[in-house]
Amino acid sequence: MLSIKNLHASIEGNEILRGIDLEVKAGEVHAIMGPNGSGKSTLASVLAGREEYEVTEGEVVFKGENLLELAPEERAREGVFLAFQYPVEIPGVSSTNFLRTAVNQVREHRGLEPLDAVKFLTMMKEKMKLVEIDQKLLSRALNEGFSGGEKKRNEIFQMAMLEPTLSILDETDSGLDIDALKIVSNGVNQLKSKDNATIVVTHYQRLLDYIVPDFVHVLYKGKIVKSGTKELALELEEKGYDWIKEEIGQAAV
Amino acid sequence: MSTLLDTHPLEKILENPQKDFHSVRAMGKDAFLKQGLPSAKAEEYKFTNLTKKLSQNFDSFEIAADFELTEEQVNHAIFEGFDGYRLVFANGYFHDGLSSKIEGLTISKLEESSLPLGSIAKAEKDPFAALNQASFEGGAQIALAKNTQIDKPILILNFINPSNGNLIQPRIWFETGDFGEATFIEQQIQLEAGDYFLNEVKEIKGGRNSHIHWYRIQNEGKDAISMSNIETDIQQDATFTSVNISLSGHMVRNNLSLNLLGSNSEGNMYGLYLTNGNTHVDNHTNVDHTIPHAESNELYKGVLTDNSRGVFNGKIFVRQDAQKTNAFQQNNNILLSENATVNTKPQLEIWADDVKCSHGCTTGQLDEEALFYLQARGIGKDKAKGLLLYAFAGEVLENIKDDSFKAYCINLIQERLGTNLS
Structure with missing residues (x-):
């Protein structure tokens, strides 16, 4: 579904990603871990099409298409979803209007009829249950005055509404208490199918107790330096990142 | 040596003898001559050089005359969904026959009134207000009886036809008795193409505990040059709320002044300017807190693109006696192009010491982070x-x-x- 080859990206002249290779197949969950500043969020942003980042080398193919050539909205319509690390507060734009616009633009792209108000509300109610989000929240302006946990839940709710094929969760667990973490994970797990895939970007292993990955990759200095199964995450949790840094150091010598 | 070239075409208007009523014309003329048209250096017109714009666009002015209107023209001009009353004017002249009869509201011609015109919108404060006072024709006095609440909004439609004269100077005196309530919506409708200068004055006198909403939409032709002076006296327990929406025009200048004269009075000023092309919109507002326990709120927002220009100047005076004043002012702008500009200036003068005043202005671009979020x-x-x-x-x-x-x-x-x- 997603094939990343030798991806290099920089921001304001600083190279952050230095040759990423990653293959993601339908039905898989990949976790990307790594110390702060290793390039995890940059990878997520480049995949979603954030313009500040310049891709200097490499390719990203998504469902047979060159993803890097597409505008952010085209990527979203093709089925890429980024759950933001810091969801943006947008005063004056109602959550419901925003979502209806988004859902209908995505549906139009997929050759589906736009949803009328009634059908849209029915769908919304159904998906709201997934992340136990309160309707009151959705009658407010988008993310405005939401708590950290509410914002993250709203991200997963939007994901449920847009039905993506590739979801990238950028530190969705950061700042969540255990109850919120369970709710968010539960939502993600229910949305999982054999046809879609998930990339979980996280700093902590804790999330992976709830969203169990098929593969774990360690990102360090802009490269994937180690890949393994969920046991790798446990090892990282136990030993920290230093042993990996040492391993790399030794290999370089 | 004085030649015709030295005389601004607007000044020539006053060389002809005017129709006389009261002494108000003479006072207006004196005030106009004393001030003269604002020069390029005049502080109040620094960013909006109307004097130059007018001399560039006009060789001469002629005071606009009244003209006939049909019921059909009026019906056609009323916006969809409107449910209320209408007051119809043509080049500033009131058309009784085409206007609604509204219980509790009396309308008469200004020429037949003995009102102290110029006592609220003072001619010595602005040369264009002075010019209007010296040379306006037509105009109307609108009086709302005490304890009367008009149940529906009143649409003031002024039809403009420049072929009947290019200097159009509507003037309205509106007053309410105590406890009067009304909502006005003001709109100009241009019937025929042609350049003109619209120079309006409105004096609004609210009674005690009166509540007035005054809405204006400026959506005239791209070539419209428009000047407006609105000034209102707000008495005890009364509120006045202005909403001004500017969507087009060549050069638009709005002076809005609120005088809070009684305790527990409230003045609200809201404005939106959405400009493109070469449109120039200038909002000068002024709120004067003269007594304790009054409140004013102000929010003006602008979205500017192409070569358009916005000016905002917000004065707040809090006099020494005006303790416990709450005065808030905000002006925010978004520039969508390199060539769009905004000049914004808050001006607070506070002599009282126990007050809550705040002001802020921002000018920026669209929030890229929010844009990316929506795109994503x-x-x-x-x-x-x-x-x-x-x-x-x-x-x-x-x-x-x-x-x-x-x-x-x-x-x-x-x-x-x-x-x-x-």
């Missing part, structure tokens, strides 16, 4: 921009209490921003 959800860039701009502008529209007018404005604005949400 599949919303196209243009639509996302429109959504954000509409959200920005919407805060001003929230202050329009009449649903039909609000819907009309929303429609016009969404059309402009390309964001019809259906």
